[in-house]
Amino acid sequence: MSVGHTGVTTLEGPQGHEHEQDCGIREVLDRIGDKWSVLVVVELAAGVRRFRQLQRAVPGISQRMLTLTVRRLERDGLLTRSVYPTVPPQVEYELTKMGHSLHTQVRGLADWAAAHRDAVVESRRRFDRERAQSELQ
Template sequence: MSAGHTGGTDLLEPCGRADHPDCGIRDVLDRVGDTWSVLVLSELSAGTRRFGELQRAVAGVSQRMLTLTVRRLERDGLVTRTVYPTVPATVTYALTDRGRELSALVRGLAEWSLANRAAIAGSRESWDAAHPGSTVR
């Protein structure tokens, strides 16, 4: 969200504008609903991982995007980062209690998605056939 939308603060409170009553909710959902966060949370739900393990498990994520994602999740209190004094330093990531709670919800959504993907694909095909030339995708 833009600084103007939230009044220039990082608070998770609604901004008070009548046309944005949900901005406090949206801020959280924007974070936990982005592609990389969901995949990192899903991977960490299986246990503590090193950075390289996360990067290999989350196909397609760049090193920079993974770094940003775990930092944001750490900032939100969903992930802990532990640095061990080895040469080179060993860094691990794990879910916090809040992160585990969220990962259970994400796992439910993932299971629902798998169970319903064929039906959704069929609905999309039917809709597309009924609306030729539509740009909705």
């Protein structure tokens, strides 16, 4: 066992090759790290939503992208989809217990981003200014 160049613990494979011991971590992070999934989870944290309510609450998301996003989140166990036999069928989405626990983590990250927004903006300005000056020299 060793720590690879990415900082992830790796295991030696049967032929001496290193394989990341991520147990699907990268796949999970890809899912919860995309902007649509995060926005849907944040919206559902406020309560049960119908498809059109979700679509209106997530600016810029297309019907197709919302459909793909809720399917993926349902498959990953982060939300449930309930279909009611009405005409047209009424579909509602709700976070699962695991989905709510994800929201708690996302909320913490959002709070951190809000608290450090000004410092990040200032750091970018300083970096860009220093970079521009060094390129002029």
